Amino acid sequence: MNIYKRWGFESTPFETMPLPPNEKGEKLLIGRSNYLKKIRSRLCSSSNIVTVEGQNGIGKTSLVNVAAYEIYKNFISTGEGPFMIPCDIAFQLSPEKDIEIFIDEVLFGIVQTLNRKGQEVKAKGSIPKGNDAVKNWLDVPPLDLKDMHNNKPKGMQEAELRVKILNWLQVIFPYGKGLGHINGVVCIVDNLELLQTSAIARKQIEQLRDTLFSYTGIRWVLCGSLGIVFGIASSPRLEGRLIDPIEVDGISPSEAGNILESRVLANAKYPNEVYLPLTRSEFIHLFGVLNNNIRNTLSYTNNYCLWIDDENLHPITNEEKATLYYKWMEIVSGKILDAIQTQLKRKAMSVFLTGVKVVGGAFSTEDFEEFGFANPGTMRSHINTLHKLGLVHASRDEGDKRRKNIQVTPKGWLVYYGLLLKKGISVASN
Ligand SMILES: Nc1ncnc2c1ncn2[C@@H]1O[C@H](COP(=O)(O)OP(=O)(O)OP(=O)(O)O)[C@@H](O)[C@H]1O
Numbered sequence: 001m002n003i004y005k006r007w008g009f010e011s012t013p014f015e016t017m018p019l020p021p022n023e024k025g026e027k028l029l030i031g032r033s034n035y036l037k038k039i040r041s042r043l044c045s046s047s048n049i050v051t052v053e054g055q056n057g058i059g060k061t062s063l064v065n066v067a068a069y070e071i072y073k074n075f076i077s078t079g080e081g082p083f084m085i086p087c088d089i090a091f092q093l094s095p096e097k098d099i100e101i102f103i104d105e106v107l108f109g110i111v112q113t114l115n116r117k118g119q120e121v122k123a124k125g126s127i128p129k130g131n132d133a134v135k136n137w138l139d140v141p142p143l144d145l146k147d148m149h150n151n152k153p154k155g156m157q158e159a160e161l162r163v164k165i166l167n168w169l170q171v172i173f174p175y176g177k178g179l180g181h182i183n184g185v186v187c188i189v190d191n192l193e194l195l196q197t198s199a200i201a202r203k204q205i206e207q208l209r210d211t212l213f214s215y216t217g218i219r220w221v222l223c224g225s226l227g228i229v230f231g232i233a234s235s236p237r238l239e240g241r242l243i244d245p246i247e248v249d250g251i252s253p254s255e256a257g258n259i260l261e262s263r264v265l266a267n268a269k270y271p272n273e274v275y276l277p278l279t280r281s282e283f284i285h286l287f288g289v290l291n292n293n294i295r296n297t298l299s300y301t302n303n304y305c306l307w308i309d310d311e312n313l314h315p316i317t318n319e320e321k322a323t324l325y326y327k328w329m330e331i332v333s334g335k336i337l338d339a340i341q342t343q344l345k346r347k348a349m350s351v352f353l354t355g356v357k358v359v360g361g362a363f364s365t366e367d368f369e370e371f372g373f374a375n376p377g378t379m380r381s382h383i384n385t386l387h388k389l390g391l392v393h394a395s396r397d398e399g400d401k402r403r404k405n406i407q408v409t410p411k412g413w414l415v416y417y418g419l420l421l422k423k424g425i426s427v428a429s430n
């Protein structure tokens with residue numbers, strides 16, 4: 001049975017999916033007003049592609065979702081400003097993905113979003129009077145994708161369908177007519193680092209430049225980590241089409257504490273009657289151990305809660321909660337450390353510690369000098385060892401100094417914590 005239901009919640013407070021582009025997402029997003037402003041102003045100021053770079057799980061997709069929702073909400077409630085609608089789904093490219101299939105996926109996602117949001121707006125009945133943009137959208141009959149199947153060959157069906165969708169977008173978001181704003185469905189291409197190398201990423205994105213990225217009625221945001229967005233931004237073919245990347249960094253420890261509190265409130269059946277086996281202090285401690293990564297903190301907090309329940313423990317006082325939390329941290333980090341220690345030779349260990357302590361957990365083999373190596377090649381075999389042990393995540397090495405393609409994983413941060421514990425050093429004082 002769901003432990004959180006037993007503890008008085010309606011749903012888990014430790015959801016790790018991106019915050020959605022709706023009222024709930026807006027409410028749950030803590031801090032970040034400067035980034036929201038940056039994304040909104042980039043979305044609204046030109047038709048160029050917005051780009052966002054930042055470590056995995058730092059909050060990029062959530063930020064873009066909420067920024068797009070704010071623009072949408074403003075328009076729907078006042079009838080003023082740019083007319084944008086956040087797409088219900090984020091899209092992903094992969095090295096094997098056929099570009100034509102990707103285009104169809106996006107167009108279908110857009111149709112579904114417009115149909116669904118149209119119904120939502122109609123149902124709310126709060127359409128600003130005399131606004132042609134909303135009127136166009138709601139008056140154009142929704143596209144029914146099921147109706148499109150007929151006896152024509154498949155390729156032709158698809159071509160016709162595309163034309164129909166693109167015409168429909170032009171009616172809803174007429175280019176350059178009257179509105180004086182940049183309008184469209186806001187679509188995200190997420191996790192560009194899945195494309196592995198900047199060269200593959202550039203090629204895929206360049207292929208979309210004159211099709212998907214130039215269609216009327218779609219606003220694009222590209223998100224990625226491990227420096228891949230910088231790799232794309234350097235493409236001459238994309239020059240003039242991409243806005244310089246917004247670099248997203250982590251939230252502060254006190255904001256992390258506020259995330260816990262806002263999620264408890266938002267998911268509790270009765271806010272005063274919920275139970276959790278940890279307090280704000282333990283949550284913030286875990287956030288620090290995991291190098292200020294909020295997704296990993298949410299995920300490991302869930303692991304801790306499951307452990308508490310597995311062991312039939314039920315700490316009540318703050319002191320009991322802290323004691324059990326630190327015990328769990330010791331067990332978890334100790335187990336990982338025991339499993340890898342014999343395989344972690346002295347030199348690889350030294351690379352790991354430099355990666356953690358000196359360069360803050362994100363680096364590339366181009367930083368070889370800081371690691372005490374004469375060239376990237378001699379450093380690489382140690383990175384492979386760390387990668388195999390799951391202590392770092394490394395995407396393909398391209399010799400690009402801007403790309404920090406090696407990142408310490410949550411497992412790596414727990415190993416570091418375990419090492420400090422062994423030495424009797426507290427993480428908070430480190
Ligand atoms: N400012 C914030 N307030 C509340 N929750 C947040 C905030 N930032 C991120 N989160 C939460 O952290 C988790 C990770 O966020 P998100 O998926 O947006 O990160 P990301 O950078 O897009 O990750 P990835 O690199 O994997 O795509 C989600 O559960 C999200 O709800």
Ligand SMILES: [Mg+2]
Pocket residue numbers: 018060061062190191223
């Ligand atoms: Mg994301």
